[in-house]
Amino acid sequence: MLLHEKVVEVINPLAREFKSIGTLRKELADLQVELAQAHNQVHISEARVSTALDKLAYMETLVTDKILQDMSTTGSDLLLPSSTLSLPPAKSRPPKRSINVSGPVQPYNDHLKNFWxxxxxxxxxxxxxxxxxxxxxxxxxxxxxxxxxxxxxxxxxxxxxxxxxxxxxxxxxxxxxxxxxxxxxxxxxxxxxxxxxxxxxxxxxxxxxxxxxxxxWPGNDPPTPKLPSLLPPSGFQIHAEIVMELPVEHGLLLDNLLDLAHAPFTHTSTFAKGWSVPSLVKFLTPSASSLQGYWDPYPIDMEFHPPCMVLSTIGISKPGKLQGQSTRECATHLHQLHVCLPSSKQKTRLLYRMSLDFAPILKHVPFMQHLWRYFAEKVLNEDLRLVLGQQERMLNGANVWNLPVSYDKLGVRYRQWRDSVERGSKELQSPYNFLDQ
CATH class of the missing domain: 2.102.10.10 (Rieske [2Fe-2S] iron-sulphur domain)
Known part of the structure; x- marks a missing residue:
């Protein structure tokens, strides 16, 4: 209502008589900023309400399961709370599906090859x-x-x-x-x-x-007629293109790139220096099986693009001040493309492209490419020592996907997509039960 009254006040003919055109333009610009911020807050609130409702429903089901279990154990005729009477029987809920990524890397499935x-x-x-x-x-x-x-x-x-x-x-x-x-x-x-x-x-x-x-196109099926576009959004200029050969299985590297919750613990000497540790990290998506969305509370949009690409847009602000903002609220941005080509069972060819929507003069600074590569390698090395440790244990039988939690959502959906492709399915299966917890 307050925004509505401000709009009415600005466009009111009587008010215009006492204000210059420049003043009106400034007021309208300020109102547009306020409206954009209000819209963004509504969007975030809707997503949080939806997540909370899903979590509440799941918790109610757990309570019902516990009560039914106690009844079957004691044989007593316990009365169920009224809020649980309308819930479906526990056995009707689909079983929670787990992810098992352990042991030696299996031969690549032919279905995974049928992509550009x-x-x-x-x-x-x-x-x-x-x-x-x-x-x-x-x-x-x-x-x-x-x-x-x-x-x-x-x-x-x-x-x-x-x-x-x-x-x-x-x-x-x-x-x-x-x-x-x-x-x-x-x-x-x-x-x-x-x-x-x-x-x-x-x-x-x-x-x-x-x-x-x-x-x-390494597959045996006829190639699709169109190649996907991986260019950065309009307004960005490409500043660096870097290629690296890494001694790690490409799925493990994708798992790492699709996870931002590890940043304030792993990247403490590079881009996450000064970040505080949030009480809760979420990845919010527009639908139950979407492979793209945005991080909360970080101003980062991210997408897994099949078969092996990760696209991200990062809102840049002062060090240590990333929380509580969306990418739309940031004036400057960094866009990243990571391509994880499966070279062999334990080797990935990484293609990295970095773009900025500011400071175009940096493209003309001598030796800037060397500086970008140095920084990219420094960030990657912070990850690589951990992922190589995961790989060693995985090859010895440990499961690298134990106990997925809510901020693992995008990584889980990548694994879900990959499992679906390897089974030869044309569509993604229903999402794992824990994705909306």
Whole structure:
């Protein structure tokens, strides 16, 4: 009502007679800010009310289960509280599903391969260079053909299994260093010196370039006609593109990237320095199976983008002052893209892209790329020592997903999505019971 009265006062014809146009514009701008803040508070309140109601319903069910158990044990005719009489029997509630990620890493499921995977940044693949990569435990090599378009072929010569990336590029063909056989981007051998030419071809993957990234389709199913967009939102400029090879299984790395609750405990010497420890951390989503949402109380929006990408937008404010704000309330932002390519059972190729919606001059500062890489590696090393410890115990049989709690929501939904894909399901199954606790 107060906002309504302010709006009426500003647009009232009688009031306008005594105020300048500049004053009215300022008042309208201030009102727009207040309305945006009020809208955001309503949105947060609705989400909190919904979460509280779900938790209350779950607690009532637990009470009912306990009473029924006591009745069956003692044989007495206890009276149920009136608030529980309308609840369905405990046995009608779907059983709580657990997550078991333990033991040696299993062979990759073929269903997980039927996606477009980003494998490199365009700027890193020059016309006369090769880029060896591993994907799902198979060796591949990227290079550009005569037309400048990228190709991805098996990194093994058809003749004597020599790694092709040890060779060179000749007129848009990759040349084996052993006997000089040359292959085009479609895998066809187009030159075979010192012998009679044979019809030889090595395996090549569908490979495309879009928005500064090179993508491959490692699966056997026909590739989908469109590639997803991973560009930062409008108004951002890309400041850094970094590639790292990490000795950790890609699922464990995704688990870590999708978890922000660990920041004030793990990243105390980098970006979370000065953060206080909140009494409660939540990840709020628009629906029960959504793979995107925002953190409360941190001003960070986050999304898991299948099959292996994490997108996040971080509202930047003064150190130690991140809590209690949404990204919309922050004037400046950092946008991050993490791609976790499954190289092998215990190796991930990480592609990291960092963008800012402020300070464009930083793009022109000499050696700035080295500074961004130093900082990215410092943050990652804080995580890596922990994740490597998890991996060691996982390989020895420990479950790395014991006792999931509410702030594990996005990581759990990633695991749920992955399990669904590996089962060959076309849709996500119903969410785990504890997601809304």
């Amino acid at each position: 995977y980003p494998v490199a940044f365009s700027a890193g693949l020059k016309d006369d260079t090769m880029m060896p990569i591993d994907c799902f435990e198979e060796p591949w090599v990227l290079f550009r053909g005569k037309d400048g378009k990228p190709g991805c072929v098996q990194n093994t010569c058809a003749h004597r299994a020599c790694p092709l990336d040890l060779g060179s590029i000749n007129e848009g063909r990759i040349k084996c260093p052993y006997h000089g056989w040359e292959y085009s981007t479609d895998g066809k051998c187009e030159k075979m010196p010192s012998t009679k030419f044979l019809n030889v071809k090595i395996k090549a993957l569908p490979c495309f370039e879009q928005e500064g990234m090179i993508w491959i």
